[in-house]
Amino acid sequence: MTITLRSDVSATLDADNTAGSDAKICQAARVSTLGSAAAESGEASGLINYLMRHRHGSPFEHGQLSFLVEAPIFVAREFMRHRIGWSYNETSGRYKELEPTFYTPDRWRPLVQEGKPGEYQFTQGTNEQHDVARWSHAGAYRWSWGAYQEMLDAGIAREVARNVLPVGTYTSFYATANPRALMHFLSLRTQSDEATFRSFPQQEIEAVAVDMEVAFAATFPLTYEAFVKNGRVAP
Amino acid sequence: MTITLRSDVSATLDADNTAGSDAKICQAARVSTLGSAAAESGEASGLINYLMRHRHGSPFEHGQLSFLVEAPIFVAREFMRHRIGWSYNETSGRYKELEPTFYTPDRWRPLVQEGKPGEYQFTQGTNEQHDVARWSHAGAYRWSWGAYQEMLDAGIAREVARNVLPVGTYTSFYATANPRALMHFLSLRTQSDEATFRSFPQQEIEAVAVDMEVAFAATFPLTYEAFVKNGRVAP
Amino acid sequence: MTITLRSDVSATLDADNTAGSDAKICQAARVSTLGSAAAESGEASGLINYLMRHRHGSPFEHGQLSFLVEAPIFVAREFMRHRIGWSYNETSGRYKELEPTFYTPDRWRPLVQEGKPGEYQFTQGTNEQHDVARWSHAGAYRWSWGAYQEMLDAGIAREVARNVLPVGTYTSFYATANPRALMHFLSLRTQSDEATFRSFPQQEIEAVAVDMEVAFAATFPLTYEAFVKNGRVAP
Amino acid sequence: MTITLRSDVSATLDADNTAGSDAKICQAARVSTLGSAAAESGEASGLINYLMRHRHGSPFEHGQLSFLVEAPIFVAREFMRHRIGWSYNETSGRYKELEPTFYTPDRWRPLVQEGKPGEYQFTQGTNEQHDVARWSHAGAYRWSWGAYQEMLDAGIAREVARNVLPVGTYTSFYATANPRALMHFLSLRTQSDEATFRSFPQQEIEAVAVDMEVAFAATFPLTYEAFVKNGRVAP
Numbered sequence A, B, C, D: 001m002t003i004t005l006r007s008d009v010s011a012t013l014d015a016d017n018t019a020g021s022d023a024k025i026c027q028a029a030r031v032s033t034l035g036s037a038a039a040e041s042g043e044a045s046g047l048i049n050y051l052m053r054h055r056h057g058s059p060f061e062h063g064q065l066s067f068l069v070e071a072p073i074f075v076a077r078e079f080m081r082h083r084i085g086w087s088y089n090e091t092s093g094r095y096k097e098l099e100p101t102f103y104t105p106d107r108w109r110p111l112v113q114e115g116k117p118g119e120y121q122f123t124q125g126t127n128e129q130h131d132v133a134r135w136s137h138a139g140a141y142r143w144s145w146g147a148y149q150e151m152l153d154a155g156i157a158r159e160v161a162r163n164v165l166p167v168g169t170y171t172s173f174y175a176t177a178n179p180r181a182l183m184h185f186l187s188l189r190t191q192s193d194e195a196t197f198r199s200f201p202q203q204e205i206e207a208v209a210v211d212m213e214v215a216f217a218a219t220f221p222l223t224y225e226a227f228v229k230n231g232r233v234a235p
Helices: A022-032 A036-041 A044-053 A073-079 A127-153 A158-164 A179-189 A203-219 A221-229 B022-032 B036-041 B044-053 B073-079 B127-153 B158-164 B179-189 B203-219 B221-229 C022-032 C036-041 C044-053 C073-079 C127-153 C158-164 C179-189 C203-219 C221-229 D022-032 D036-041 D044-053 D073-079 D127-153 D158-164 D179-189 D203-219 D221-229
Strands: A004-006 A010-013 A065-072 A086-090 A101-103 A112-114 A121-123 A170-177 B004-006 B010-013 B065-072 B086-090 B101-103 B112-114 B121-123 B170-177 C004-006 C010-013 C065-072 C086-090 C101-103 C112-114 C121-123 C170-177 D004-006 D010-013 D065-072 D086-090 D101-103 D112-114 D121-123 D170-177
Touching: A004 A127, A010 A203, A022 A044, A022 A221, A022 B086, A022 B170, A044 A221, A065 A073, A065 A101, A065 A203, A073 A170, A073 A203, A073 D073, A086 B022, A101 A127, A101 A170, A127 A158, A127 D127, A127 D158, A158 D127, A170 A179, A170 B022, A179 A203, A179 A221, A203 A221, B004 B127, B010 B203, B022 B044, B022 B221, B044 B221, B065 B073, B065 B101, B065 B203, B073 B170, B073 B203, B073 C073, B101 B127, B101 B170, B127 B158, B127 C127, B127 C158, B158 C127, B170 B179, B179 B203, B179 B221, B203 B221, C004 C127, C010 C203, C022 C044, C022 C221, C022 D086, C022 D170, C044 C221, C065 C073, C065 C101, C065 C203, C073 C170, C073 C203, C086 D022, C101 C127, C101 C170, C127 C158, C170 C179, C170 D022, C179 C203, C179 C221, C203 C221, D004 D127, D010 D203, D022 D044, D022 D221, D044 D221, D065 D073, D065 D101, D065 D203, D073 D170, D073 D203, D101 D127, D101 D170, D127 D158, D170 D179, D179 D203, D179 D221, D203 D221
Parallel strands: A004 A101, B004 B101, C004 C101, D004 D101
Antiparallel strands: A010 A065, A065 A170, A086 A170, A112 A121, B010 B065, B065 B170, B086 B170, B112 B121, C010 C065, C065 C170, C086 C170, C112 C121, D010 D065, D065 D170, D086 D170, D112 D121
16 A cells, blocks of 8 residues: 655646736726825836735735645645635545545654744754654554545445544645735735734645745735735735 | 716626636536536536536635626615625725716616515606606706815815715726626526526616626626526525 | 704614623633633733734634614715625615715814825814805705605605715614624724824714724723734734 | 544534524614514514525624534534634644544444435445444554654654644534524535425534534524525525
C-alpha cells in the first residue's frame, strides 16, 4: 500500500474565472463620487488610496478572483471559517474515494511553539524532534489509510470509512472571493511587520495566503499597493 | 426650471466585469463530484440540471455579473434589501448634486390595485386616474426640485437639501452578484406562471429584473434553462 | 391638511428580544480556549479585551440586540447598506398608507459643509439659511403630501402614489444585529476623537447610532469598554 | 493509553442565550403590515403561515437560538458550510490539547450505500461488515492517538501533532443562528417525506439537526408548525 507524503500547499488562480480590475473599482467609486477630488483628477492610484485609507470598502467588492486550493483538511477547516464574500466547493469524501496523499512537515517547518496562546513564536526544533514528527506522521497515515481501504474493500460506504482519515489528508477546493473579502483574509492569514494589526496564522494556511497575495498583486496592482501602504487593514 | 420625466428603468450588463460560465459551474461541481454520473458523462446540461433540481447551490456562486442600474430611489430601496451575494455602489446625495430626473408612470402602467395585501392584482385605471397621476407627479416633482435648488443656492449642504427630493428621483448604482444570488433575486422580483412559488413584485423593479434575466440567459444559457425548468426556484 | 415636522430620530432597544451578555461572549471564546491565560484566570474583562485587541471577532457574534428605529427614509437608506449580521423589517409604502410626518433640521443642525468630500466639516449657518431650510422643507413636504393624498383619493395604488413622497418622510423599522455587527456599524456611523479610523457620518444617522451605543454599553458593558479602549475598531 | 469510542452526537440549546418568539416574528412583520388581513385579525398562527407560504423570510430573522454541539470533526465540517445567519466558535487544536474521544458507527448505523450519487439509500450491512467497521475504527483511532501523544511528549507543537488525528475525533462548538437560518439548515440536513425538496443528509449531521429541530419546535411552536405545513421550505 503506497501513500504519498507532501509538505507543500498551493492556491492557483483561475485566470479564466477572474473579473475586475483597479479601473473597475474606480468606476464603482465614481458612481458615488466617493473621493471626488481624486475621482475627478482621473488618477486611479490616488482614488484607490483614498478609498482604502477612509475604509470605503464597497467599491472593492466589484470583482472576482477564483482559486483552486490544494492543502490538507486542517487548512480547509480554517479557510472555510471565512464566510462573507467567499464561495467554496470542495472534494467530498461522501461522493468520492479520497487519495492517499498526506501532509508532513518538512525540515524547514518550525516545530516548537513558545510564548502565550494566540501569539506563539515558533522555533525550529531539534533533529530528534523532526524525526519523531516524520515517523509519527508516516505511521499514523499508513495505518489510517489501511483501515480506510479495508472498510472500502468490505463494501462499507465511503462516508463511514473516511471517519478514520486524518486532518492531514489532502483535499482540493475552489475558493472564489471579491477583492475586499480577499484582503480581509490576507490581513488575518499572513504575518507581516507592516501590519497595523498583527496576526499569528498557522504556517500552512499562510503559505496558501501567500500564493493568493501574489496573484492578487498581479491582478489588482494599485489596490494591492494601497492595501500594503495602509497597514494591510481590509477596507 | 426644467425637470425630466421618465417612465423607463434599466439594468445594463458590464460585460467587461463579468466572469464565469456554465462550464465553470460544472468545474466547481466536479471537484466535489456532485452528481457524478452526469459529471462523468461530460454532459454539462445534465449536470447543471441535476444541481438545480437537488438544490446544490454552491457551484452557482463561482461567477460574477455586474450591472449598472438606472431607476428611481424606491426601486433602489427594494433592491438593496438583497444582502447576500450582492455588492452595491450608488450615487450619493451627500457627495454630489442630484439630477432633475423623475419617474412617472406611463399610460401602460396599471394604476389600481385589487385583492389581498401581498397578492395584489392591478388593473389599468381610467383616463382620469392617469391624468391625476401625471399631474400630481409632475407638480410635486417640480416643487421639490425647486425647494432643493433654492436651498443649494442659499449655500445649504447637499445632504440637507436632498431631504425634500422624492423617492421617484432617479438614481444610478452598480449591482454585482454571483449567479446564485441573481437567481434568488429573479425568483422574488419577477412574476411568472412557471414559478413554483409565486411572487408579486412591484412592476418597476420587475422591469429591472427582466433586463437582468435577459443578460443572465445569454451569459449562462444552460444554468438559465435549468432555473426555468425547475420552477424558477434558486438553488 | 396637517403635516407634522420633526427633527428627532430614535432607536429603542427591545429588551424582550435581546440575548447574550459579556459572560456568553466569554463562554464562546473559552470553547476555543482563545486567550487561554485570561480564560483560565476567570477574569472576563481581561479575556474580552484580549479578544478585541487581537481581532478575534467570532465570539462577539453570539448575542442579539433588537431595536425599533424611527427616522427619515434617507437614514433608513444609509442604514440598510449594512448587510452582514443585520436583519430588517420596515414599514412598506406598498402595503400601507404612510404617515404625514417629515424630517426638518432644527436650529442646532449645522447647515453648511466645508472641506473635502468624505471629510466635510460643518458650520452652523446663518439665521437666513435656517429660514430658507425651514420654509423650503415645509413647502415641499406639504405639496408632496397633497399630491400623495390626491392620488389616493382618486383610487390610485399606494405603491404608485408614494413616488412623490420625499426621502425626508419618516419610516419605522426593526433592526436586529449581533454585537460584532453593531460595533462595525458604530465604528462607521459615529465620529469620535478616540477612533483609530475616523468616520464622517451624516448627523442624522449618527443620532440613531448614539441611541444604539447607549443601549449596547448598558447590555454588554465589558465588551463596550474594550471596544472604546481599542480605538473603536470592530473586531 | 485509553481512548473513548462514542456513537452519539448532540446539540444542546442554551436557553439563556436564546431570544425571540412567534410573537416577536409577528411584531416584525406588522411593522411592514405584511399580510395585513391576518395581521389585523390579531391571529399569530394565520400571520406566520401567510409569511411562510409567501416566502416573506425577513421577519423570521429577528430571533436567536444558540446551541452547544458535540460531534465528530466531519460533522463540524459539513455544518460550517452554512455561512449565512450562523455564527460559530469551535475547540481549537492549535490552542488546546484535544480529547481522545472518537466516533464509531454503532450497530444501528446502516453501512452500505446503494443507488445514485446524491440520492444514496443505505442498508444495514452484515454482521461481518459491522465487525470490520468497528475494528478498523478502533485500530486507526488508537494508532493516531498514540502518534499524537508521542509528538506532544517530544515537545512538538499541538498544531503540528494534530495533523494525524482523524476526522472522527470529537469536537465541540457553539452554533448560533436566527430562526430563518435554522430552517434553511433543517431543510437541507434532515430527510422527510413531507419535504417539498428532498434532501439526503449524512446520518450523523441529521442527528444534530433533529436535536435542533426539537428545541426549535418548543421555542417557536407556530413558526415550526408553519414550516412543516409548507413543505419544510425555509422562507
